[in-house]
Amino acid sequence: MKVIDIKNLDISILPTKKVEEFRSFNIYPYFEKDFDFKKVENIDLNKYSFLKDEHFINIFFVNNKIVLEDKIDEFIEITYENFENSFNSLYKLNSYLDKEVTTLKIKKELEKPLNIINIFEGDNKFFTSSLNIEAKVNCDILETFHNEINKDSFISANRKYLVKKDIKANIAKVQTLNNAQIIVNYKTQVEENATLNLVNLEYKANLAVNIFDSKLEYENANFNFDGIIKNNENQKSANIMFVEHIAKSSISDVKIKHLLDGQAHALFDVASKVQNSALYSKAFQNSQTILLSDDARINANPRLEIFIDELEAAHGASCGALDEDQLYYLCSRGISKEKAKEMIIDSIELKVIKRIELKAIRRYIKNLKRLNHV
Template identity: 70%
Template sequence: MKVVEIKNLNHDILPTKKVEEFRHFNIYPIFEKELDFSIEENIDLNQYAYLKDEHFYNIFLINNELVFENELNNFLNVEYIEFEDSVNSLYNLNSYLNNKSLSLTINKRLDKPLNIISIFKGDDKFFTNSLNITIKEDVDILETFHNESSKNFLVSANRKYTVLEAVKANIAKIQTLQEGQVITNYKTCLQKDSKLNLVNLEYKANLSLNIFDSKLENQNSILNIDGIVKNKGEQRSGNIAFIEHLAKNTTSDIKIKHLLDEKAHCLFDISSTVQNSATYSKAFQNSQTIILSDDAKINANPRLQIYVDELEAAHGASCGTLNEDELYYLCSRGISKQKAKEMIIDSIELKVIKQIELKAIRRYIKNLKRLSHV
């Protein structure tokens, strides 16, 4: 079955040819592939025990169900709620298969970070994965999207993060889904004086697309998004965001670094709107790209729409190659040119990973990168 053949599907939610020509990033063909919509039952989680870490509370998200230890019952509440719409039309795709969203509420402060491990098992399958997280206390969360041997699959993942008043949430996602396509739709709701730090690390997927829908409707709320995209072959990655500032003294800061080799292709399409009610706000966008081959390319389109004078705002996009002076310096110390390139690339990645505050999460990511050979 094809996604475009889903019963009663409103095809208006899928990308239009006009929009995709504008972005030079056509994803429509993935919805016309023959995919298996059935769910793999009775997945043995013991085979994924190596993804667990004693320094975390480890939670598995399998077939839109959360599996975790009883010790977390006092801290977490899980329920199913009605599906919400979004200005991002692809967010609504999952509702055609399941009109309920999984809701996770963090009620109390945890003494360890959460590691939410999403497993996708099966070739030529279409997976839906929807999770709303409500955060009532400061928390550190890592989301791990992982598979071992599945091929030619499509993941449609929705995430809604609700951060309550005066709460700080640090959320990182590492995606190592080789031989597949993954579309992650984000929706955020930040209450007064709250802060959400998002760090996205994208590796290996044939297609990886992140779409952010964020309205900053409450005073002094802060949204920071940092990301690294490391693509080669014919891999494609995109980051699309619709950010709207509606309240006073709100902040959004979106920074994505791209490392592109061979025929890799990336998209950076960010639109930030600052309404006249959002005085003294800050809106920043930045795309930095390192091109490692003649055939790699990026389409960068940062945009600001500003309707108020009292604010700080900046946007930019840079594109270049590795620093020749740095290469020369390393090679002059007896390091091979290939190794020198790898060292510089690693240092660029590390700058993004260091945006993750918690050392335990940075260490976990380092180990998973080693296991996944990225």
């Protein structure tokens, strides 16, 4: 069964040469493959125990279902809801295959941060993963996306983050997917005086696309996004983001760093619209790219659409190679050139990882990177 056959799905939002020549990022062929839609049942989660950590509340999310490892009833309510609409037609794709969306309502402050471990197992599979997270209290959440070395698997994931009034939610996603393609469709809703901090770390997937639908409809709502994209060989990644400021004094800040080697290709396509009702708002966008080979490439298109004067706004994109002065300095201390490159790249990654407030999450990510050799 080909995904493109499902309800004549309109995927015109996806970047292709048909839309804008500069993008050169055609992923339509991924939707024309024949996939196996049958879920792998009775997955042995014991072999993924290394992904659990005693410093976290650990839950698995497998085959679009929550599998509880730790008791959470006191802190989290699990409900099931209907799929929502979005301007992004891919957000409705999962509704053709699943009846409901799993919703985690965090109703009481957690004793430990929450680790949601997403497992995908099987060759030539089409996986769906639909999850809403509603933060009614301040919380720290980590989502881990992991698979075995599967062949040609495709993941269609939906995430909706709702942050209630006066609440701060810190959410990090670390993705170490082997030989996989993944599209994550996001919706974010941040209420009055609330803050959503997202940090996204992507490694190893053959294709990774993030599409954001973010509306700042409440006064003093804050949405901050930091990402690191580390690609090599022929890996592709894209961040396509639509942020609309509607309420006064709302803030959005989008920053993504790309580390591209081999023939890797990345797309940064971020559009922020500030409506005339969004007085005194702030809208920032920034793409920074290090090209580690002559064949790696980045298409960066930050853009602002502003209808008022009373605001702060800035956007930019930079692209270059590793700092030769830093390389020279390290090599002059007896460090090999390859090791010096590795140290500089690690320092760039660390700046993004340090955006994660909780030390336990930073430590978990460091250990996971070591296990996955990224």
